[in-house]
Amino acid sequence: MNDIIEKKARLTMSLRAQAILSSPVLSAIETIPREIFIDSALKQHAYENASLPIACGQTISQPYIVAKMTETLEITSRHTVLEIGTGSGYQAAILSLLARRVYSLERHRPLFVEARNRLADLKLTNITLRLGDGFSGWPEAAPFDRIIFTCQVEHVPDAIIQQLKPDGILIAPIGSPGKEFLTKLTKKGDVIHSEKLISVRFVPMVPGIEHV
Numbered sequence: 541m542n543d544i545i546e547k548k549a550r551l552t553m554s555l556r557a558q559a560i561l562s563s564p565v566l567s568a569i570e571t572i573p574r575e576i577f578i579d580s581a582l583k584q585h586a587y588e589n590a591s592l593p594i595a596c597g598q599t600i601s602q603p604y605i606v607a608k609m610t611e612t613l614e615i616t617s618r619h620t621v622l623e624i625g626t627g628s629g630y631q632a633a634i635l636s637l638l639a640r641r642v643y644s645l646e647r648h649r650p651l652f653v654e655a656r657n658r659l660a661d662l663k664l665t666n667i668t669l670r671l672g673d674g675f676s677g678w679p680e681a682a683p684f685d686r687i688i689f690t691c692q693v694e695h696v697p698d699a700i701i702q703q704l705k706p707d708g709i710l711i712a713p714i715g716s717p718g719k720e721f722l723t724k725l726t727k728k729g730d731v732i733h734s735e736k737l738i739s740v741r742f743v744p745m746v747p748g749i750e751h752v
């Protein structure tokens with residue numbers, strides 16, 4: 541127990557050293573137990589600042605990247621957020637402590653089912669998950685104040701841009717595979733401003749749904 545508290549403190553200290561300054565983001569990282577989103581064989585690494593493999597050949601992002609993306613979104617408690625790529629559900633859990641409601645899409649059924657169970661165990665009731673293809677977004681719940689992609693895309697699909705509110709912020713790893721940059725898009729009227737942040741590595745966004 542004390543061991544986990546110490547590991548969490550060390551992780552938040554290293555995030556601060558990497559210029560993550562938002563107290564709500566740091567406290568969300570301290571609050572959500574990352575170990576429950578990770579396979580049992582890797583649990584001892586839960587509070588290392590590293591990405592880790594999860595089921596279906598996917599990955600849970602590095603805490604620094606989760607923190608950086610969350611901070612860039614400037615989320616308030618009035619915001620509705622769409623996530624594309626639920627994976628383990630960890631990023632959705634972090635978002636849920638800051639936003640009013642989180643919608644998250646995942647294309648792999650086993651990941652969707654596991655994430656749903658974990659988030660229910662944590663009693664995070666302001667998250668709605670769906671097995672679906674992120675290329676179509678979530679038209680019934682749109683428009684969103686904030687949108688986050690946790691998979692690499694060459695370009696953000698038009699359908700998704702249309703689901704972002706005016707003055708909304710979207711963050712995504714944009715670029716060809718292996719050459720993607722975390723990119724912040726801001727919608728001002730019909731104009732999209734784009735700002736490249738840092739070079740990152742993500743699993744690719746893939747169309748369609750996988751049932752196994």
Ligand code: SAH
Nearest residue numbers: 600625627628630631646647674690745746
């Ligand atoms: N946010 C996750 C990171 C998951 S990795 C976490 O906190 O654990 C990215 C995820 O995007 C993978 O689970 C992958 O299956 C999913 N993904 C890829 N293409 C997708 C698509 N078209 N629609 C929905 N999810 C997609």
